[in-house]
Structures are given as structure tokens and as C-alpha cells.
Amino acid sequence: MSDGTPRLRPTPGQTVGPFFGFALPYDRGHELVDPGTPGAVRLHGRVLDGAGRPVPDALLEIWHADPSGVVVRRTGAMLRDGTFTGWGRAATDREGGFWFRTLEPGPTPSASGPRRPAMIAVAVFARGLTDRLFTRAYLPDDGDPERAAALARDPFLAGLEPERRATLLAAREPDGSLRFDVRLQGEGETVFLDLGQGTPGHAPPEAADDLAHGVVRGVAAGPPPDPLDLPDPGGAVLSGVPSPPSRGVPPRA
Amino acid sequence: MSIHDPQAPPEVRRDAATESQTDLSTEIRARHRAYRDGRAGGGVPEETGPVRDFAPYRSSLLRHPTKDLRHADPETVELLAPVFGERDIGPLEADLTAAHGGEPIGERIVVAGRVVDGAGRPVRGQLVEVWQANAGGRYVHKRDQHPAPIDPHFTGVGRTLTDDDGWYRFTTIKPGPYPWKNHVNAWRPAHIHFSLFGTDFTQRTVTQMYFPGDPLFALDPIYQSIRDPRARDRLVAVYDHSLTSHEWSTGYRWDIVLSGTSRTWSEPEDGDE
Numbered sequence: 073m074s075d076g077t078p079r080l081r082p083t084p085g086q087t088v089g090p091f092f093g094f095a096l097p098y099d100r101g102h103e104l105v106d107p108g109t110p111g112a113v114r115l116h117g118r119v120l121d122g123a124g125r126p127v128p129d130a131l132l133e134i135w136h137a138d139p140s141g142v143v144v145r146r147t148g149a150m151l152r153d154g155t156f157t158g159w160g161r162a163a164t165d166r167e168g169g170f171w172f173r174t175l176e177p178g179p180t181p182s183a184s185g186p187r188r189p190a191m192i193a194v195a196v197f198a199r200g201l202t203d204r205l206f207t208r209a210y211l212p213d214d215g216d217p218e219r220a221a222a223l224a225r226d227p228f229l230a231g232l233e234p235e236r237r238a239t240l241l242a243a244r245e246p247d248g249s250l251r252f253d254v255r256l257q258g259e260g261e262t263v264f265l266d267l268g269q270g271t272p273g274h275a276p277p278e279a280a281d282d283l284a285h286g287v288v289r290g291v292a293a294g295p296p297p298d299p300l301d302l303p304d305p306g307g308a309v310l311s312g313v314p315s316p317p318s319r320g321v322p323p324r325a
Numbered sequence: 326m327s328i329h330d331p332q333a334p335p336e337v338r339r340d341a342a343t344e345s346q347t348d349l350s351t352e353i354r355a356r357h358r359a360y361r362d363g364r365a366g367g368g369v370p371e372e373t374g375p376v377r378d379f380a381p382y383r384s385s386l387l388r389h390p391t392k393d394l395r396h397a398d399p400e401t402v403e404l405l406a407p408v409f410g411e412r413d414i415g416p417l418e419a420d421l422t423a424a425h426g427g428e429p430i431g432e433r434i435v436v437a438g439r440v441v442d443g444a445g446r447p448v449r450g451q452l453v454e455v456w457q458a459n460a461g462g463r464y465v466h467k468r469d470q471h472p473a474p475i476d477p478h479f480t481g482v483g484r485t486l487t488d489d490d491g492w493y494r495f496t497t498i499k500p501g502p503y504p505w506k507n508h509v510n511a512w513r514p515a516h517i518h519f520s521l522f523g524t525d526f527t528q529r530t531v532t533q534m535y536f537p538g539d540p541l542f543a544l545d546p547i548y549q550s551i552r553d554p555r556a557r558d559r560l561v562a563v564y565d566h567s568l569t570s571h572e573w574s575t576g577y578r579w580d581i582v583l584s585g586t587s588r589t590w591s592e593p594e595d596g597d598e
């Protein structure tokens with residue numbers, strides 16, 4: 073925190089356990105858009121354990137921008153009334169499979185220069201996982217030189233060994249769908265992310281977190297910046313991102 | 326999948342193992358001792374959450390990543406959180422004792438608290454989901470084979486939005502402890518599962534809330550997958566008489582901090598945890 077505000081220790085996570093199936097999945101939670109929506113794509117894959125066996129009791133959540141790269145801030149993800157919210161939830165089936173119907177996100181502006189390659193943020197929960205995991209499904213370049221360049225110059229992706237980097241790239245299937253498998257352990261283990269502002273025991277990096285001013289946190293941390301990735305002197309703005317609506321929920325306590 | 330099925334994964338076949346609580350407790354103690362010694366010797370950072378690689382929790386053996394998490398600066402989308410509104414959930418969903426045709430059996434309780442971010446600011450208007458076993462320790466989930474009665478008036482699922490000061494409040498029934506198949510005579514301490522969203526996606530958390538003084542704490546590999554005792558304490562609600570209602574229900578207070586599991590903190594060592 074750049075303002076010196078104390079950071080409280082977080083409430084620890086715990087496994088989602090085996091019995092979330094009657095609580096967290098909900099009707100059409102995995103359908104961010106209705107069938108037949110222009111631009112709709114199927115994002116699908118399997119969750120596999122360290123022996124390559126399916127994980128039938130995992131839960132995935134995705135969270136991503138709209139096709140123009142704007143992170144929408146709309147309610148209604150639990151209603152599925154036609155509002156695109158960019159958020160979805162899917163439990164795996166008995167073969168470890170999951171699928172979402174959504175819109176492909178566009179590249180999102182960042183505080184630090186060129187647009188980032190388009191990606192879908194993913195949270196993974198499962199019985200046997202003591203805490204949730206974060207990963208990302210990057211969209212493939214589909215032969216588009218601009219998208220290929222964006223992927224190539226991304227400092228995070230560039231810092232990964234090629235075989236590990238490959239675990240974060242969704243594959244374009246012949247039917248146009250996107251395939252993204254999650255391997256929790258072992259051969260081809262998916263890259264899981266530490267999205268924190270440094271790890272315990274390390275000096276806290278300076279990090280502004282005032283989203284209202286459009287400054288993205290953590291630009292000073294992590295791998296050395298790419299020359300193309302210098303902070304925008306004007307302070308980049310999360311274009312198209314309105315403030316969250318005030319909801320006026322009555323106090324309950 | 327049967328525990329006698331030779332094709333079953335090891336963690337399933339282990340159901341038939343003869344590992345005792347003593348075996349498991351010995352493993353747990355060894356992992357905790359290593360952390361305590363490392364802390365005492367300096368150089369081992371304070372852990373604020375569970376370790377991913379915690380063998381006493383047998384289901385984790387083939388499911389925990391073996392490689393270190395890779396640091397990535399959060400992208401724009403990860404610094405924002407999905408938005409939920411009152412239209413997403415029904416007004417009665419915070420009362421788990423209602424809407425199922427009658428009063429459930431068990432000890433009626435209120436569980437309430439504040440959800441804040443790492444700087445102590447309220448997380449406003451955000452979704453909180455809970456699920457739990459009934460008073461007999463039985464889930465509605467079809468895979469729960471525990472031979473305790475289903476309560477026709479209790480599903481054990483609730484949802485609410487935090488208010489403008491970060492408060493949530495559920496009315497429910499105190500869940501019972503339940504057996505599971507990690508080892509012989511394994512029992513989970515009574516708990517309520519919580520799913521939480523913060524102000525950004527990196528704060529997304531699923532966890533479990535426990536009740537004070539549970540005798541099963543020391544025996545439970547899931548609770549003990551958090552090696553730091555102060556971190557474990559943060560999952561235990563406190564009895565709060567101000568949340569207790571005259572001739573109606575008892576109350577528990579549980580506050581939640583969503584600051585991401587590996588961020589830094591700077592509160593005093595002798596904080597009011």
C-alpha cells in the first residue's frame with residue numbers, strides 16, 4: 073500500500089470439499105451468453121490430476137472482458153437473462169470435463185503501455201485442493217500477426233519456459249471452439265499464478281491500488297519490464313469501466 | 326466408484342486403508358514442527374493460508390501443484406471483481422431455516438460478520454455464499470453417504486450480499502460434525518463453507534468457518550493444512566451475545582479479510598486477532 077495503510081492478514085482459504093455440488097453450481101452458470109449469440113464460443117476442457125485421471129469434483133470460474141476489451145460491471149450473472157457479465161461458473165462432470173459458452177474477450181488496456189493479449193482469468197477449486205488456484209487461458213493468435221505480437225511481447229508469458237507457457241494457451245479446435253485443459257500436477261502441469269503483491273518474507277513492493285484513478289497495481293513488481301511496457305506517464309485509465317453501481321443494501325446487522 | 330475397485334485412484338482405495346488417527350496426527354505434527362522450527366530459526370516466512378502440499382489430507386496427494394506458483398502482475402480484469410446485485414439472489418436466501426416448509430431440527434444460530442479488504446475497507450454489495458451439513462452432520466449432496474438423517478426442512482444453502490459496511494448475516498442451524506474417509510475414524514469439525522468475492526478477482530476465496538472450542542480441531546487434516554496457529558484461529562467464529570436473540574437463537578461473529586493469500590501485511594504482531 074503506497075499510503076502506508078496496514079494490510080490485514082487474510083482469512084485463510086480451505087478446500088471446497090466434495091459437497092459443493094448442491095450449493096455453488098446454478099442453472100446456466102456456465103452459459104455466459106445464450107445459444108446463437110453472435111460471436112459465441114465454447115470454451116471447454118478437462119481437469120486432470122497428477123496421474124492424468126479426470127477430476128470429477130472440481131469447480132471452475134471464469135472472469136473476462138467483453139469482445140472490445142472492456143470489463144463490464146453488470147449484475148445478473150446468476151439470472152442469465154441475456155446480460156453479458158463476463159463471469160461464469162462450471163462444475164466438472166464425471167470425466168473431469170467442463171464447458172462455458174461465452175464471448176471471446178478482446179485485449180484489455182493496461183496501465184503500462186500496449187494492450188495485453190486477450191485472456192480469460194480462471195479460478196480452480198476442487199476436493200483435494202487446500203486452496204483455490206488462479207490461472208489464465210490466453211486466446212490463441214489464430215494466425216493474426218497483431219495478436220501473435222501481443223502474445224510474444226507479454227512480459228509474463230515471455231518469462232515462462234516454452235512448455236510451461238503452452239499450458240496457458242487455449243487451443244483453437246477445428247470446430248472453432250477453444251480448448252483449455254487444467255492439469256493440477258505432473259506432466260504438463262498448468263502454470264498457476266501468484267497474483268499477490270509480493271510473497272511473505274519479501275519486502276513489500278510499492279503498489280498503488282486506487283482503481284478509481286485508473287492505476288493498475290503492481291506494475292513495478294515481477295519480471296523486468298519489456299521496453300514496450302513502460303508506464304504510461306499520463307496514468308492509463310480502465311477505459312469503459314464505470315464505477316460499480318451503488319446498491320443501497322439495507323444494513324442487516 | 327468402489328473402494329475395492331483396483332482401478333480406483335489411490336486416494337479412494339485408501340478408504341480401505343487401516344491408517345489410524347494416530348498415524349495421521351503424527352504426520353500432522355511433523356509438518357507443523359518443521360514450520361515452527363523454521364519460524365523460530367528465522368528465514369521461513371509466516372504462512373497466512375494452507376499449504377498446498379499437505380499429505381495428511383490424502384485427497385491432495387495427486388491434486389496439488391508440485392511447481393511453485395508463478396508471480397504475475399494482476400491484469401486489469403483481475404483487479405476488478407464480478408458485480409452481483411439484489412436481482413441475482415432472493416431476499417430469503419440469507420435465512421437457511423426458511424422456505425423449506427417448516428422449521429429444521431437443530432440449534433438455531435445467527436452467523437454474522439464484516440467482509441473487509443486488506444486495508445480494512447468494507448467489501449460492499451458483494452456475494453457471500455454458504456453451504457453446510459444439517460444438525461446431524463448430513464449434507465443434502467447425493468454423494469454424502471453418512472447414515473445420519475436428512476432434514477426435509479433444511480438444504481443448507483444460503484446466499485446474500487454484503488451491505489454498505491461490509492456486513493453479512495445468515496440465520497441457520499448449527500451443523501454437526503461428520504465422518505469422512507481420509508483415514509479410520511476421521512471426523513470433520515463442525516463447519517460452514519463460505520464462498521467470497523472481494524473487490525478484485527485475486528481476492529476470490531472459498532473457505533470454512535468453524536465453531537469455538539471444537540475438540541476435533543487437532544485431529545482434522547483439512548483444518549491443520551494451515552500450519553500457522555494464528556492463521557487457523559482466523560477461521561474460528563466467536564460466540565457473540567449481542568447477536569443472540571431472546572428466546573430465539575444464539576449468535577456467532579466471524580469477520581473475513583480478503584487481501585489475497587500472498588500479499589504483505591504490516592499490522593503489529595500483537596494485533597487483536
Ligand SMILES: [Fe+2]
Nearest residue numbers: 089091516518
Ligand atoms: Fe463440509
